[in-house]
Every structure is written in structure tokens, then in C-alpha cells.
Amino acid sequence: MSEEQIKEKPKKRRTATKAAASIGPMVKALIGNTLKAKEEGKQKLAFTFIVCSQEEIFRAMDIIPVWTEQFAGICGAKRDSERFLERAESLGLSRSLCTYALCGIGFDQWREELGEMPPDPPWGGQVRPDMMLSSGQILCDPRSKWYQASQQYMPDVPIYNMDMPYPLFNPKQDHRKVWGYYHKYIVQEMRGLITFLEEQTGNKMDYDRLEELVDLTDRTWNLIHETYELRKAHPSPMGTGDAMNTMVPMTFMLATQEAYDFYADLHKELKDKIANKEGIIENERFRLLWGGGLPAWYALQDFNYFNSKGAVFPVETTYRMVAPLDEMDIPKTSDPVEHMAWRWLGFWTFWYDRARQRPGSEPDVERLISYIEDYDIDGVVMHEAFSCRTWHVGLIWQLHQLAKIYKPIPVLSLGKNEKQVKGQRELPSLILESDIIDISSYSEVDTRNKIDAFIETLESVEKSKVV
Amino acid sequence: MPSYFAGIDIGSTMTKVVIMDEEIIASIVGPTGPEHRRLADQVMAEALKKADLPFEAIDYIVSTGYGRINVPFADKQITEISCHAKGIAHLFPKARTVIDVGGQDSKGIKIGGNGKPVNFIMNDKCAAGSGRFLDILADALELDIAELGPLSLNAKEPAEISNICTVYAEQEVKTKLVEGVSLPDLVAGIHESLANRIFRMVNRLKVEADVILTGGVAKNIGFVKALSDKLGHETTVPSNPLLTGALGAALLGKDLVEQAMKKGQPLKKQERSLKQVRIL
Numbered sequence: 196m197s198e199e200q201i202k203e204k205p206k207k208r209r210t211a212t213k214a215a216a217s218i219g220p221m222v223k224a225l226i227g228n229t230l231k232a233k234e235e236g237k238q239k240l241a242f243t244f245i246v247c248s249q250e251e252i253f254r255a256m257d258i259i260p261v262w263t264e265q266f267a268g269i270c271g272a273k274r275d276s277e278r279f280l281e282r283a284e285s286l287g288l289s290r291s292l293c294t295y296a297l298c299g300i301g302f303d304q305w306r307e308e309l310g311e312m313p314p315d316p317p318w319g320g321q322v323r324p325d326m327m328l329s330s331g332q333i334l335c336d337p338r339s340k341w342y343q344a345s346q347q348y349m350p351d352v353p354i355y356n357m358d359m360p361y362p363l364f365n366p367k368q369d370h371r372k373v374w375g376y377y378h379k380y381i382v383q384e385m386r387g388l389i390t391f392l393e394e395q396t397g398n399k400m401d402y403d404r405l406e407e408l409v410d411l412t413d414r415t416w417n418l419i420h421e422t423y424e425l426r427k428a429h430p431s432p433m434g435t436g437d438a439m440n441t442m443v444p445m446t447f448m449l450a451t452q453e454a455y456d457f458y459a460d461l462h463k464e465l466k467d468k469i470a471n472k473e474g475i476i477e478n479e480r481f482r483l484l485w486g487g488g489l490p491a492w493y494a495l496q497d498f499n500y501f502n503s504k505g506a507v508f509p510v511e512t513t514y515r516m517v518a519p520l521d522e523m524d525i526p527k528t529s530d531p532v533e534h535m536a537w538r539w540l541g542f543w544t545f546w547y548d549r550a551r552q553r554p555g556s557e558p559d560v561e562r563l564i565s566y567i568e569d570y571d572i573d574g575v576v577m578h579e580a581f582s583c584r585t586w587h588v589g590l591i592w593q594l595h596q597l598a599k600i601y602k603p604i605p606v607l608s609l610g611k612n613e614k615q616v617k618g619q620r621e622l623p624s625l626i627l628e629s630d631i632i633d634i635s636s637y638s639e640v641d642t643r644n645k646i647d648a649f650i651e652t653l654e655s656v657e658k659s660k661v662v
Numbered sequence: 663m664p665s666y667f668a669g670i671d672i673g674s675t676m677t678k679v680v681i682m683d684e685e686i687i688a689s690i691v692g693p694t695g696p697e698h699r700r701l702a703d704q705v706m707a708e709a710l711k712k713a714d715l716p717f718e719a720i721d722y723i724v725s726t727g728y729g730r731i732n733v734p735f736a737d738k739q740i741t742e743i744s745c746h747a748k749g750i751a752h753l754f755p756k757a758r759t760v761i762d763v764g765g766q767d768s769k770g771i772k773i774g775g776n777g778k779p780v781n782f783i784m785n786d787k788c789a790a791g792s793g794r795f796l797d798i799l800a801d802a803l804e805l806d807i808a809e810l811g812p813l814s815l816n817a818k819e820p821a822e823i824s825n826i827c828t829v830y831a832e833q834e835v836k837t838k839l840v841e842g843v844s845l846p847d848l849v850a851g852i853h854e855s856l857a858n859r860i861f862r863m864v865n866r867l868k869v870e871a872d873v874i875l876t877g878g879v880a881k882n883i884g885f886v887k888a889l890s891d892k893l894g895h896e897t898t899v900p901s902n903p904l905l906t907g908a909l910g911a912a913l914l915g916k917d918l919v920e921q922a923m924k925k926g927q928p929l930k931k932q933e934r935s936l937k938q939v940r941i942l
Binding site: 652 | 743781782
């Protein structure tokens with residue numbers, strides 16, 4: 196698509212909750228705030244990434260985050276990423292790289308070249324930052340390289356790259372034996388970030404404020420966990436389609452009272468829906484787990500398509516980036532930075548103990564099993580986004596392992612001598628293929644054909660179940 | 663009075679129709695093409711003529727395949743996954759895996775002990791995993807598509823086709839031809855390349871015997887051999903591997919009618935006529 200081509204306006208997705216419906220204006224306001232702050236010039240703006248456990252630090256120092264993944268996602272959802280992707284390609288970057296990064300780099304380069312926002316920037320555009328705070332999270336290398344590439348077009352904007360490792364899963368070793376070393380290292384990285392921000396702002400960190408914000412984040416994590424657990428209800432009051440909206444405060448607004456209040460409202464809304472037996476759809480036939488993969492942001496209507504076939508998603512692994520603090524078994528500390536580091540380690544190792552107890556399991560697979568059981572799941576759907584190998588490369592393996600170690604459906608099948616025998620089979624699964632924001636990889640017809648076939652498979656499994 | 667059922671499978675390359683009562687009484691296989699897709703009514707009329715039946719005699723019509731929505735006279739649309747599984751389970755009750763390699767896509771279907779699909783996988787993103795791969799490379803070698811299978815059986819050392827993209831593979835094949843690689847070796851290499859691609863896809867399903875191959879490419883004996891070797895399983899090809907989807911569609915229609923009768927709630931025949939599709 197050329198830059199001048201008229202864009203097809205995406206249809207608005209139907210939401211089941213008021214909370215999800217309120218997200219659009221909220222995101223618009225987040226972007227609007229960055230534009231306003233840039234204009235006023237009173238506060239520093241920092242490019243940064245989600246799920247890096249750094250929110251409390253920059254918020255305590257009054258720095259305004261510019262979430263670059265969010266802006267790329269908005270471009271995708273508005274079906275307006277192609278012109279920025281094309282520009283990144285023309286800069287010599289391959290389309291097979293992370294398309295979030297390509298979109299952001301393409302936009303930034305264009306803005307820098309023009310000295311103003313590119314024409315018709317989505318929701319006003321992405322501002323020029325005062326600094327860039329990156330972290331690869333040990334699993335996402337584009338996060339470390341993205342800002343380095345952007346810096347070619349903004350050479351005066353400094354980068355702080357925070358390394359945030361965690362012990363990898365070892366079925367034969369308790370991670371607690373080594374996580375102390377990781378903790379020390381992460382704390383050092385976080386203190387390094389504080390020093391960097393103090394240099395950039397000329398202000399000292401207010402540790403009392405930091406402590407308050409850390410406490411607020413802890414409480415928000417617990418509230419989110421509690422709220423999302425409500426979706427176990429039959430019928431489920433909220434699906435993954437909505438969760439792709441309600442992830443916004445969790446990922447872009449942590450350490451703010453607004454985020455806490457949002458989940459308090461959502462909690463109440465879901466409670467009310469459960470009391471009224473109000474589900475995502477009227478007749479819930481199949482309950483599915485969104486078992487991995489970032490969504491195709493331009494095709495969120497596919498969740499409505501699943502709904503039209505009687506299928507709902509009461510749970511997803513994507514963007515559920517919190518865990519209950521009291522179940523984490525992390526050491527207590529009065530130092531907020533040390534606590535943030537423990538919380539980070541507690542989150543990434545949350546499924547390790549359970550995985551060690553089931554031969555052949557891994558934390559990601561254990562999480563799937565846990566959700567399948569807790570949310571009464573009939574099938575698993577995953578999305579393979581070609582440009583995001585970090586998050587997507589292990590999905591097929593996870594399904595393989597799941598099928599190997601976990602067969603939850605009792606069925607009748609033909610055995611020897613044509614006699615029917617009782618057995619167990621794995622949950623049906625579906626892998627959708629496209630990309631997070633590159634619409635050229637997506638075909639609605641093919642995707643919906645696969646969904647139709649998957650629904651028919653669920654129907655046939657349902658019929659073969661031993662009651 | 664006998665009951666008649668029809669299944670119409672509009673694939674990306676071929677259109678297939680089966681009309682049956684207890685057995686198949688007529689079947690048609692013809693190229694789809696834009697006109698045929700638009701004129702599904704004419705294909706159906708041709709099948710009815712072959713069966714010597716008026717349109718009104720058909721009790722239930724199920725359409726399937728990518729073009730299933732373009733059949734305005736169908737009583738129900740069912741995906742090709744369910745239809746293939748049904749058709750194959752009818753012909754081969756012990757079948758547990760179906761591998762269908764069509765003109766533009768390929769799919770693997772796991773069938774449960776009850777003859778119903780329990781899992782599936784589809785490749786629709788790339789021509790290199792479909793019959794189109796063979797079409798293009800046969801053209802590049804100036805061979806008729808039907809010649810590929812028998813020719814490959816004379817191969818001594820199948821050539822390695824390393825490109826997984828059809829366009830690049832075409833160039834690679836031409837280069838190897840210039841280098842003096844024999845035609846049988848080249849064609850066998852092409853079959854292995856396609857078989858490897860299909861294997862990688864269906865392997866996700868954990869293939870179980872009996873394995874049945876369907877689709878137009880299943881008519882190619884060289885490909886069948888290459889895929890069977892790769893799978894490590896014997897494979898069976900139905901006598902007409904293109905018809906199993908349409909057969910399954912007709913059988914599913916029959917099941918629906920019979921189940922409704924059992925419940926004492928016979929399906930009402932809806933107003934339908936053999937008319938052209940308007941949407942295209």
C-alpha cells in the first residue's frame with residue numbers, strides 16, 4: 196500500500212464489558228498527554244517498553260513514558276502501519292524483523308527527517324523523546340536493538356539499557372538456589388537506572404514516593420489477579436477480546452491510582468455480571484484458552500467471530516503479566532528497589548515449582564495446564580506472529596508437550612477387534628498465522644475457514660466424550 | 663421412495679460433486695476457475711444429468727471447500743476438514759490421519775476412533791506446500807503434470823531442491839537442468855521437496871496409521887512414495903482421491919436428515935433452485 200492510498204477503516208470490535216469499551220479514549224488520552232507534555236516542555240519524556248518492572252522508578256521521578264510498542268500497536272489496529280513499515284524497509288531493515296520495531300523506527304526516522312510529525316499521524320503521533328529506556332527482558336532482543344537503531348536518527352537522545360535476567364528453568368534444580376545472584380544483578384541495574392534518570396532530570400530520587408508507588412503496584416497486581424480469576428465463572432463474563440483492551444492499564448499505567456481504580460471498577464462489573472449470569476455471549480458452547488501469541492491487532496474482530504460460533508475465551512496467557520504476590524514465595528525486604536527485583540524474579544519463576552512436579556513439563560506448559568483445569572477449557576488457540584520470534588517460537592513445542600503429558604478428555608474409540616475402548620485424548624488446538632501489525636500476512640477468509648473447521652472439531656470431540 | 667443427497671466441494675482448483683442414495687450414483691470432477699465458481703449451478707446440473715435425477719429429487723445438499731459460500735442452493739455449509747474426515751472414515755474405517763494436498767493448499771486431519779475429526783492443520787500461506795508447486799515446476803521442465811509421477815520412479819539419485827519458495831525453486835530446477843541433472847532425478851527431488859514440506863506441517867499432528875492421502879496430488883505416484891518414505895508409514899490413496907470431500911459432504915447431509923428423522927423432526931426442505939451466485 197502506498198502512503199497516499201486510502202486506508203480501509205477497521206470495524207469497531209464489540210466488547211462485552213464497559214471497562215473494555217472505555218479503553219479507546221484512555222489510550223488516546225495517554226498519547227495526548229505525551230503530546231501535551233512535549234509542547235509544555237516541563238517534564239522529561241522517555242521511550243520505553245512494557246513489562247520491564249521500571250514503572251515505579253520513572254513515575255517517582257515524574258518522567259512521562261512513551262510506550263513505543265503501544266504506538267506501533269495503535270498503527271496496526273488502525274490499519275495504518277504499512278507506510279511506516281515500508282519506510283523502515285527502505286532504510287535497509289528487513290520485514291522479517293520485529294514489525295513493532297520497524298513501525299516505530301520508520302515513524303521516528305520520518306518525523307526526524309521532516310522536523311515535524313509525518314502526515315496524519317495516528318492519534319497525533321509519537322513524540323521525540325528526551326531519553327530511551329530499553330530492556331531485552333532476556334527474551335526479546337529487538338528491545339535492545341530498537342532504540343540503538345532509532346538513535347541513528349536521534350543521536351543526541353541517550354539510552355539506558357537495563358539488563359533484567361532471571362534463572363532459566365531447570366527441572367533438576369530449585370531456582371531459589373541461584374536466584375540470589377540474579378537479584379543482586381537486577382538491583383544493580385535498577386539502581387543504575389535511577390542514577391541515569393537523576394542525571395537526566397537533575398533531580399534526586401524520592402525514595403518515600405518510590406515506596407508508595409511500589410506498594411500501589413503490588414496492590415494493583417493482586418487486584419488484577421483477583422479480577423481475572425472471576426472469569427472462571429460459567430458463563431464467563433469477559434473474554435480475551437476484551438482482555439486485549441483491559442491489558443492497557445496493566446501494561447501502560449502501572450504505578451498509577453488510575454490503573455488501580457480501573458481494575459476495581461472492572462472487578463465490580465464482572466461481579467455484577469456473574470450475579471446476573473451475564474456471559475460474553477448468550478449460549479456459551481465452547482470455552483477456549485488463548486494459549487499464546489500476541490494478537491493480530493488489525494483483526495481483533497476475529498474474537499467476535501469465535502463468539503458468533505458459540506466459543507468464548509475466558510482466559511489467555513498473553514498480557515497476563517502479573518501474579519499474586521502472596522503466592523510468590525519471595526524474600527521480604529523494606530527496600531523498594533530490592534522488592535521490585537524480587538517481584539520480577541517471582542513473576543518469571545512463578546510456574547517453576549509446579550512444572551518440576553510433572554515429568555516432561557515446563558513452566559509455559561504448566562501454565563496452560565493450570566488454566567485448562569481452572570477455567571474448564573475445551574480447546575487451545577494460539578497465534579503465530581511471523582515477525583515476533585521471541586514470543587512465538589516455542590508455541591508449537593508447547594502444544595506438542597501439552598499433548599504428550601496431558602490428555603484430559605475421556606473418549607471412546609475403536610480398539611482391537613473393532614471393539615470400543617475407553618481412552619483419553621488431548622485437547623483440540625488451533626494455530627492461527629499472521630502478524631502483530633503487518634496486515635499483508637493476514638487473510639480473513641483463510642483465518643475464518645480455520646476457525647470454522649476448529650469449531651466443527653470441537654463439536655465432534657464433544658460428541659465422542661464419555662459422559 | 664429413495665432419498666438422495668448431494669455434496670459439492672468447490673476447491674481452489676477443482677470442483678467436485680457427489681450424488682448418492684446408499685451408494686454413489688454420480689460424481690463429477692472439473693476445474694473450478696472463476697466461471698465455474700460463479701456457476702456452481704451448472705456443475706450441479708451436470709451431475710444431476712449424469713445421475714438422471716431432477717434437482718427437486720435431492721433431499722439435502724451440503725457444500726464444502728473454499729468456495730462453499732458460493733453455493734446458494736446448498737442447505738448447509740460444512741468445512742472441508744469435517745467433510746474429508748467423514749468421507750475417509752466411510753471408505754477406510756481404520757483411518758486415523760488424512761493428508762490432503764490440493765491445488766492451492768494442503769491440510770492434515772487426525773480422525774478419532776469415532777470417525778470424526780479431532781485435530782487438523784492447514785497450510786494456506788504458501789504455494790510451495792501445495793499442488794501449485796508441482797504445476798509450476800512441471801511447466802518449467804516442459805512436462806505434463808501427469809508425467810511427473812512415473813518419470814520420478816526411474817530416479818537414481820534424487821536431486822536436492824533446497825529452495826522452499828516456489829519461485830526460487832523454479833530457478834533452481836532450471837539451473838540443475840543446465841548442470842546436467844537427469845529429469846527423473848530432478849522430478850524425484852521436486853517430489854521430495856514437496857513431501858518434506860508437507861511432512862513438517864502434518865508432523866505437528868503426530869501422524870498415526872492408517873494414513874490416507876487425498877487431493878489431486880495424491881494421484882502422483884512419485885509424490886506418494888516420497889511422502890510415505892518421509893512419514894515412515896504406508897499410505898493409502900482412495901480410487902478417486904479428489905472426491906472424498908464431496909463424498910463426506912453428501913454423507914454428512916445424509917446423517918443430518920437421518921438424525922432428524924430419528925428425532926421425529928424431519929428437516930423441512932427449504933425453497934431452493936439452481937441459481938447463479940450473485941456475490942461474485
